[in-house]
Amino acid sequence: QSALTQPASVSGSPGQSITISCTGTSSDVGGYNLVSWYQQHPGKAPKLIIYEVSNRPSRISTRFSGSKSGNTASLTISGLQAEDEADYYCYSYTSSTTRIFGGGTKLTVL
Amino acid sequence: QVQLQESGPGLVKPSQTLSLTCIVSGASISGGGYYWTWIRQHPGKGLEWIGYIYYSGSTFYNPSLKSRLTISADMSKNHFSLKLSSLTAADTAVYYCAREGDTAVQGAFDIWGQGTMVTVSS
Numbered sequence: 001q002s003a004l005t006q007p008a009s010v011s012g013s014p015g016q017s018i019t020i021s022c023t024g025t026s027s028d029v030g031g032y033n034l035v036s037w038y039q040q041h042p043g044k045a046p047k048l049i050i051y052e053v054s055n056r057p058s059r060i061s062t063r064f065s066g067s068k069s070g071n072t073a074s075l076t077i078s079g080l081q082a083e084d085e086a087d088y089y090c091y092s093y094t095s096s097t098t099r100i101f102g103g104g105t106k107l108t109v110l
Numbered sequence: 111q112v113q114l115q116e117s118g119p120g121l122v123k124p125s126q127t128l129s130l131t132c133i134v135s136g137a138s139i140s141g142g143g144y145y146w147t148w149i150r151q152h153p154g155k156g157l158e159w160i161g162y163i164y165y166s167g168s169t170f171y172n173p174s175l176k177s178r179l180t181i182s183a184d185m186s187k188n189h190f191s192l193k194l195s196s197l198t199a200a201d202t203a204v205y206y207c208a209r210e211g212d213t214a215v216q217g218a219f220d221i222w223g224q225g226t227m228v229t230v231s232s
Contacts, residue, residue, distance in 0.1 A: 003156065034216060034217030034218075036217060036218035038157075038219070045222040045224055045225050046157065046206075046219070046222060047222070048215075048218055051216070051217070051218035051220070052216060052218070057215075089157055091157075091218070091219070093217040097173050098159065098172050098173055099159040100159065101156060101157040101159065103156050
């Protein structure tokens with residue numbers, strides 16, 4: 001099964017908002033409200049920032065939000081800050097024989 | 111708080127078997143409600159789900175690794191382990207253990223280990 005599709009890179013200036021998409025199929029993203037997003041800084045383990053499409057763990061800034069429409073989930077980061085520069089991965093429960101991540105998106109804060 | 115810590119060799123020879131252990135503290139792997147999972151990341155690449163073990167002992171593996179993979183758990187020591195056989199250079203990666211929620215934080219990895227780099231080389 002192929003990875004979920006994410007843009008390879010996105011960029012934005014401090015204070016702006018950006019959105020990262022994650023496209024799957026009706027067997028994963030579209031079929032379940034079980035999409036999660038992870039932030040990974042270089043040399044660090046990934047960190048959960050969104051779960052069940054739009055829920056935020058308590059320690060995560062409200063600048064991070066998630067949504068879903070059809071087979072595409074989205075992560076929006078508002079009020080971009082330099083510390084947001086990282087790689088971002090989506091993950092979805094799937095009815096297939098494996099579990100899949102998105103290919104990852106590198107966010108550059110200009 | 112819940113913490114996961116991977117341990118294992120940093121260097122393994124081709125054709126050998128990799129053995130990694132994830133020590134869990136702050137939670138009981140026999141308590142239910144979570145899938146105890148292995149994930150890896152090849153250098154400069156994305157995340158690859160390897161497989162999990164549930165508190166019941168049931169396992170679920172990535173089909174691409176299934177023939178070489180065993181995930182087990184020692185409930186008495188509160189740790190779970192990965193064994194991957196017939197290693198090649200393509201298995202060189204950072205290996206993470208993580209906890210995926212079954213009820214709370216459903217379908218998401220809320221706790222991760224720091225990761226351990228494994229290099230397959232003679």
